[in-house]
Amino acid sequence: MQFERQPAIPCTLVEIAKGPIDTQGVTISRGVVSRASVIGVITSITEAGTILEDGTSHILLRPSEFSPIPIMPRVGEIVVVIGKPREYSGQRYLQMEICKRLRNPAWVEYRRRELALLVPREPTVKADTTNPKRAVLERIKQLDEGTGADIELLISEIPQAEGVITALLTQGDIFEIRPGKLKVLE
Template sequence: METRQRQTAFKVRVSDVLNGKYVVQEGWDPNYITVNGIKVSRVNIIGVIVSKQSNELNQNETLVLDDGSGRVSLRAFEATDFSKVKVGDVVLLIGRPREYAGEVYIMPEIIKAIADKRWADVRKIELELIKPAEGHDSQGTGVVKAKQEELKKVDTEEVLYEESEEEETKKEQKEETPAERVINSIKGLDNGDGADVDAVIKNSSGNAEEIINELLRRGDIFELRPGKIKVLE
């Protein structure tokens, strides 16, 4: 079985995410946004949580992150993703850009509160100092890989990111989420003409019907015809 390499989380501004072109790819290739010609499928952002709203459908929450360049929604299928952060917290976010009905949002993989709010100012300075990718306008937005040698410049920052990477690795080793189980079930039951909704619900544990409705709302899956659903790839 071929092992897929984890994509690099690029340090970007919220405005980069909002203004970049969102590209949907087929198969297992990750969707991405283009920032100065770079394909960014995972982002690394430091900002402040300015809003936290409950989702009446599944009791999950939607956060709004502001880094000074713009505001973007953070959405996930499991409320535990946001349980340790509150409005006013400065957070380190690693996640994947997504788009639904023309709105770009981020699906968090890691969201970690930072005790010292000055790190938000450090990140702003860092993005100003980082050189754009080779071959692009030197006046463009700085977007670079979060390289280990950069993080070692400040011990506190190194610890912060090492903890986040360790947390991310542990997260990847955990069992798949309910939403992932439903998506994998749809793929497994789809012979080309979509998967039967009732079969997916029967094949998936927990609140599968609720998750299917949420996936439909977000545009991760679509209804091919009544009773038949398909993963958007």
């Protein structure tokens, strides 16, 4: 089996601090972050690690045990850090893989604007294996913006949707507003 390296996702420290964490990474509004890319200012250096702040929150930086020792910047320097979000004894930290000084402070504003442009993904409905009819009905309601929900999209998102759609059409729970578009009868 080949190891696949995950991309570093640009995010803020408050997203890392507040999001639920598990073995996959931190869950933020745009998905799961297993490797984070953050830009901030070093505010202090302690024996436990280095404190990074980005204007939204602060976090402890610790070097990775498997990576070479990253460049350790001085207090007040602007850095970009790529690392894995971790938690130990209830304290979140970033296990650094890369730490690079940024000489141009415009990068902080660039990242702020970049993060403002990233729109959270539309939540997808996980197929309810106990009641696929309910899952299809809920997804039709979510996708319908007045013109109906696309049948092809439903079939690609929910397993067994084709058979469920046929059954719902014959029962009269949904109707085809025009070819390829479904609406829930309410």
